Amino acid sequence: MNFDLSSMNSYVLIATAFAAAFLATLWVSLIIWTIRDVRRRSKDPMARILAVLIVALLFLPGMLIYAILRPARTLDEEFQQSLEEEALLQTIEDIPLCPGCSRKVQHDWMVCPNCQTKLKKKCHHCKALMELPWNICPYCGTTVPGMRKETTPLEDMLPPITPTLFDDLEGQEQSTEVS
Numbered sequence: 670m671n672f673d674l675s676s677m678n679s680y681v682l683i684a685t686a687f688a689a690a691f692l693a694t695l696w697v698s699l700i701i702w703t704i705r706d707v708r709r710r711s712k713d714p715m716a717r718i719l720a721v722l723i724v725a726l727l728f729l730p731g732m733l734i735y736a737i738l739r740p741a742r743t744l745d746e747e748f749q750q751s752l753e754e755e756a757l758l759q760t761i762e763d764i765p766l767c768p769g770c771s772r773k774v775q776h777d778w779m780v781c782p783n784c785q786t787k788l789k790k791k792c793h794h795c796k797a798l799m800e801l802p803w804n805i806c807p808y809c810g811t812t813v814p815g816m817r818k819e820t821t822p823l824e825d826m827l828p829p830i831t832p833t834l835f836d837d838l839e840g841q842e843q844s845t846e847v848s
């Protein structure tokens with residue numbers, strides 16, 4: 670009976686020692702994990718100290734509180750997110766809007782399908798799409814017909830109309846002179 674009791678006591682002692690060692694290791698591990706985790710999630714030194722204190726003082730319940738209150742995203746994830754948002758914003762800004770009805774249109778549309786506003790024009794030489802205010806094709810260098818090039822004299826731009834017009838005028842002048 671005596672022997673049994675002492676052996677029981679020693680078993681309990683060993684078990685208790687193991688449990689204590691396990692709990693102590695768990696406690697230290699939790700603190701180390703919290704230090705690492707909070708470092709990745711917050712730059713605020715106060716928040717870091719507070720997180721470690723909560724876990725150190727309250728142990729597992731403190732761990733639970735930290736898990737609930739910690740920032741959802743790590744600083745890395747937040748940085749990635751901000752980059753993605755910026756990229757998304759950029760693409761949204763890049764989507765052209767119809768000047769007539771402000772709906773989204775594609776870069777290669779010539780006419781708005783909704784309000785039929787003319788959006789682009791085609792180069793008559795290489796058929797590339799051009800912005801409406803452009804007077805010269807950026808792809809092949811052809812000037813838009815009807816637009817005056819600096820070097821082109823006005824008479825060259827209007828060959829079929831001007832001679833007959835001037836002839837008529839001259840004819841009229843001559844006829845008035847004759848009569």
Ligand SMILES: [Zn+2]
Pocket residue numbers: 767768769770771772781782783784785786
């Ligand atoms: Zn439109």
Ligand SMILES: [Zn+2]
Pocket residue numbers: 792793794795796797806807808809810811
């Ligand atoms: Zn062209």
